[in-house]
Amino acid sequence: MKWLNKILLASTLSILMTSCGDDDKSVDLEKPTADIEIxxxxxxxxxxxxxxxxxxxxxxxxxxxxxxxxxxxxxxxGWDTDWDSEMYKISLSGKQVSLNSVRVLEDIPVDIYYGEYRLSFKVLDEANNYSIYEIDILIE
Structure with a gap:
């Protein structure tokens, strides 16, 4: 009877360890990264x-x-919005993507207020992990 208990205990531990290991491998918790320059x-x-x-x-x-x-x-x-631009989305796929001279947003409106603006880039992966990058620009 003791040998049966040992077999059952070993089988149960084996099943638990296998199922835990599979769960850990399927969860993506790592945020994507980017190098962005204007x-x-x-x-x-x-x-x-x-x-x-x-x-x-x-x-x-x-x-x-x-x-x-x-x-x-x-x-x-907290001041009024100077430029209500719709969010622009760039589709990405794979583990690495390189872009050169890609236009983002619509062209800058001709009647816009001059001043400092902040571009915000939210980079998402398939697991919806994300990183945010910001670049300040000047319109004059």
Whole structure:
């Protein structure tokens, strides 16, 4: 009878260890990363121009998308919004994506208030882990 108990105990432990190991491997908790830079060296734009970026995106399992938005620093302090741009989405796939001179957002409106703006890049992976990167620009 003791040998039967040992077999049952060994089988139960084996099943528990196998199921725990599988769960740990399937959960992606690692955030994606990115290297993002604007193509204008001084970060100064004029109304009517486009904002272009160069970027490299990385994830340990699978990338999903990069969501790009912009806000004026005035509106971030509670003032009226100067430019209501819709969020721009860049579809990503695989573990690594490189982009060169890609246009983000719509062109800068010609009647926009001059001043400082903040570009925000939310990079997501397939597990919805994300990282946020911000770049300040000047419109004049």
């Amino acid at each position: 193509t204008r060296e001084n970060g100064t734009y004029s109304p009517g121009s486009s904002i272009l970026i160069n970027a490299n995106f990385f994830d340990n399992v699978a990338l999903k998308e990069c969501q790009v938005s912009i806000a004026s620093l005035r509106s971030l302090k």
